[in-house]
Amino acid sequence: MTKQYTALVVGAGKRGLHHATAFQANPRFRVAALCDIDATRLDAAAAKIGGGVKTGTDAAALAAEVKPDIFCFCTLPNLRTPMIQAAVNAGVKLIAFEKPVALTSNELFVVRDLIEKAGVKAVVSHQHRYGAHYRKVKEIIASGALGRVHTVYGNATGWMTHMLSHLIDYTRWYNGEAEAQWVMASAAGRGKLNDNHPSPDYIAGFVQYANGVRGVYECGAGAPDQPEVAKWWGKCRMGAQGTEGFAEVLTNGGWRAVTKSGGYLVGEGAMNYDLDMPPYIQDMADWLDDDSKLHPCRFESAYKGAEIMLAMQQSAASGGQIALPLTMGKDELAGLRQVVADRKVLVSSEVNAKEYNV
Numbered sequence: 001m002t003k004q005y006t007a008l009v010v011g012a013g014k015r016g017l018h019h020a021t022a023f024q025a026n027p028r029f030r031v032a033a034l035c036d037i038d039a040t041r042l043d044a045a046a047a048k049i050g051g052g053v054k055t056g057t058d059a060a061a062l063a064a065e066v067k068p069d070i071f072c073f074c075t076l077p078n079l080r081t082p083m084i085q086a087a088v089n090a091g092v093k094l095i096a097f098e099k100p101v102a103l104t105s106n107e108l109f110v111v112r113d114l115i116e117k118a119g120v121k122a123v124v125s126h127q128h129r130y131g132a133h134y135r136k137v138k139e140i141i142a143s144g145a146l147g148r149v150h151t152v153y154g155n156a157t158g159w160m161t162h163m164l165s166h167l168i169d170y171t172r173w174y175n176g177e178a179e180a181q182w183v184m185a186s187a188a189g190r191g192k193l194n195d196n197h198p199s200p201d202y203i204a205g206f207v208q209y210a211n212g213v214r215g216v217y218e219c220g221a222g223a224p225d226q227p228e229v230a231k232w233w234g235k236c237r238m239g240a241q242g243t244e245g246f247a248e249v250l251t252n253g254g255w256r257a258v259t260k261s262g263g264y265l266v267g268e269g270a271m272n273y274d275l276d277m278p279p280y281i282q283d284m285a286d287w288l289d290d291d292s293k294l295h296p297c298r299f300e301s302a303y304k305g306a307e308i309m310l311a312m313q314q315s316a317a318s319g320g321q322i323a324l325p326l327t328m329g330k331d332e333l334a335g336l337r338q339v340v341a342d343r344k345v346l347v348s349s350e351v352n353a354k355e356y357n358v
Contacts, residue, residue, distance in 0.1 A: 004029065006032040020045065026281050026285070035062050063087060070284065080102055095121070097123075108326075127277060127297060137257070146242030149242040152238075155167070159199040165305055174238070188203075190341075207308055215308075226250055231252045245260055316336060
């Protein structure tokens with residue numbers, strides 16, 4: 001008989017409900033418990049999930065009581081360490097959580113050590129890669145139709161802690177997950193440094209990958225507009241350039257490519273949780289069943305992207321190049337708060353002016 005895995009979902013907001021409903025819709029899973037500090041929101045979510053789901057406002061206590069196979073948390077980014085510690089203490093088989101992996105490299109190393117010492121599987125929610133338009137771009141790049149790939153790139157008008165890990169994760173995927181060797185970056189604007197997803201208003205930089213490919217990233221107020229995309233949070237562009245063409249995806253605007261043999265190619269696609277979440281959840285069951293079926297969004301890959309993101313912040317704070325992998329933990333946000341100039345950020349387009357109070 002095929003095993004059914006139990007899940008505890010912490011956070012009953014939009015993302016928590018995405019996860020809980022996707023778990024409950026898959027016969028390989030049962031949502032055993034839901035947790036949220038807002039009792040009213042928790043009761044409403046439990047009613048939607050049904051099935052006699054147990055509820056509570058204390059994640060650690062609920063995990064210790066229920067002892068789920070999966071501990072999934074969709075909380076603000078300042079709660080990574082206590083949530084992972086609660087999951088480890090409960091003896092779970094897999095931890096699933098939202099990006100970013102950590103707010104600082106100090107915390108990144110703590111999170112890494114907790115997961116490795118416990119021997120638990122972990123997955124980070126970079127599930128956009130399941131979108132058909134993201135996969136089409138990966139297919140074109142992997143086919144060799146671009147010739148020798150020399151550049152991967154990503155930009156988003158949303159701010160760093162919301163968006164940069166997505167840009168890095170998918171372009172690392174497009175680049176065959178090559179190791180990063182060094183990073184150099186700069187940052188501007190203090191407006192979002194006290195946001196619940198703390199970030200400079202604008203960060204941009206370069207990554208040198210071991211296979212010779214250069215990564216170029218921009219995130220925030222100065223990132224270019226994507227006028228083809230109406231939804232502001234969907235104005236994200238990721239792709240690759242080669243000696244014989246390019247291929248890129250727009251999060252809410254499909255995909256496009258030019259190749260030597262195929263000419264101009266274009267296709268539809270938009271971020272859709274109803275389509276992206278089911279395979280992301282199913283891959284958890286497959287990995288739990290068989291250690292060789294590695295989850296595409298596994299922690300080990302997301303960790304390397306987190307190092308790049310944090311190294312960009314270190315470079316913006318201290319200047320110069322930052323070698324990878326990181327060997328010493330720091331508080332990158334504190335460094336940025338010390339050095340980012342107290343003046344209004346310059347936006348790339350009027351579409352960014354409102355979001356950055358310019």
